[in-house]
Amino acid sequence: xxxxxxxxxxxxxxxxxxxxxxxxxxxxxxxxxxxxxxxxxxxxxxxxxxxxxxxxxxxxxxxxxxxxxxxxxxxxxxxxxxxxxxxxxxxxxxxxxxxxxxxxxxxxxxxxxxxxxxxxxxxxxxxxxxxxxxxxxxxxxxxxxxxxxxxxxxxxxxxxxxxxxxxxxxxxxxxxxxxxxxxxxxxxxxxxxxxxxxxxxxxxxxxxxxxxxxxxxxxxxxxxxxxxxxxxxxxxxxxxxxxxxxxxxxxx
Amino acid sequence: xxxxxxxxxxxxxxxxxxxxxxxxxxxxxxxxxxxxxxxxxxxxxxxxxxxxxxxxxxxxxxxxxxxxxxxxxxxxxxxxxxxxxxxxxxxxxxxxxxxxxxxxxxxx
Numbered sequence: 034x035x036x037x038x039x040x041x042x043x044x045x046x047x048x049x050x051x052x053x054x055x056x057x058x059x060x061x062x063x064x065x066x067x068x069x070x071x072x073x074x075x076x077x078x079x080x081x082x083x084x085x086x087x088x089x090x091x092x093x094x095x096x097x098x099x100x101x102x103x104x105x106x107x108x109x110x111x112x113x114x115x116x117x118x119x120x121x122x123x124x125x126x127x128x129x130x131x132x133x134x135x136x137x138x139x140x141x142x143x144x145x146x147x148x149x150x151x152x153x154x155x156x157x158x159x160x161x162x163x164x165x166x167x168x169x170x171x172x173x174x175x176x177x178x179x180x181x182x183x184x185x186x187x188x189x190x191x192x193x194x195x196x197x198x199x200x201x202x203x204x205x206x207x208x209x210x211x212x213x214x215x216x217x218x219x220x221x222x223x224x225x226x227x228x229x230x231x232x233x234x235x236x237x238x239x240x241x242x243x244x245x246x247x248x249x250x251x252x253x254x255x256x257x258x259x260x261x262x263x264x265x266x267x268x269x270x271x272x273x274x275x276x277x278x279x280x281x282x283x284x285x
Numbered sequence: 286x287x288x289x290x291x292x293x294x295x296x297x298x299x300x301x302x303x304x305x306x307x308x309x310x311x312x313x314x315x316x317x318x319x320x321x322x323x324x325x326x327x328x329x330x331x332x333x334x335x336x337x338x339x340x341x342x343x344x345x346x347x348x349x350x351x352x353x354x355x356x357x358x359x360x361x362x363x364x365x366x367x368x369x370x371x372x373x374x375x376x377x378x379x380x381x382x383x384x385x386x387x388x389x390x391x392x393x
Contacts, residue, residue: 071357071358074355074356074357075355075357077355078353078354078355078364079353079354079355080354080355080356080357081354081355081356081357082356082357083356084358084359
């Protein structure tokens with residue numbers, strides 16, 4: 034979490050903190066050795082190795098994440114809450130593999146460790162008029178209200194994709210480092226602060242209630258049919274009226 | 286004996302007594318060794334099919350925490366803590382640590 038100090042839009046002197054919370058860090062690396070997945074599965078806990086698959090999946094408690102290990106030595110780690118935790122998880126999995134494969138005497142390094150994706154969210158203390166943003170920056174943004182609720186801003190540097198919502202929530206995906214995430218949020222703040230508005234004043238169209246289409250005439254006819262019944266109250270279902278032998282018209 | 290069944294039921298009380306009896310017979314000389322092996326294979330088949338189809342009694346359990354799990358070679362291993370086991374006579378047993386090794390039941 035990177036705390037920020039920002040002046041609120043209304044120009045008041047109070048300063049509000051906006052915290053960027055990093056929800057997910059995806060990374061991968063490669064180990065310079067062939068991993069015997071079955072041996073690894075038998076000697077470690079919290080893992081799952083299908084006979085059919087070539088992947089061993091593992092779950093770690095500290096830091097909490099999912100790990101996928103391949104035969105070739107490639108390892109993917111998903112679910113850490115920070116870059117440092119991701120690195121720590123990577124090293125601990127690497128160490129475990131080294132121990133189980135019996136290569137504790139050799140030096141085993143994590144090759145090509147790289148963070149693929151960081152997902153972070155942030156909430157601006159004001160609402161945003163995203164259709165106006167879309168109108169002003171048509172090249173960088175994509176806003177299709179029928180498809181997604183938020184506006185998508187594709188940034189080239191830092192390389193990230195930002196979803197902006199009318200409530201002021203910002204979701205950054207595709208960033209490759211925490212520094213990139215904070216840069217992206219800063220930039221977006223710069224663009225978007227001209228379009229802020231009071232959250233309570235955002236007009237949300239009433240949710241469309243979908244009513245089934247009823248053919249009015251037809252429904253009336255249906256209702257009439259059920260007003261059967263003799264005056265005596267004997268035949269309530271109207272069966273005798275349908276099967277009326279006396280007045281039957283045989284038109285076959 | 287075209288199908289192979291799990292041989293893990295040979296370590297149960299009934300399985301181990303059968304094995305001991307067969308061993309005594311073979312040592313006496315009343316039964317040949319391959320015949321004893323054939324009996325054990327029959328036992329495997331019988332136990333597996335009856336357990337899958339005829340047995341209705343169940344033990345249920347609920348544990349506070351799943352400490353560890355493993356799935357390898359179609360065998361699940363669970364280690365749980367603070368389990369409460371209910372047997373078919375509705376008695377409850379509290380177990381501190383429980384390890385479950387489970388084979389796939391659908392395999393013939």
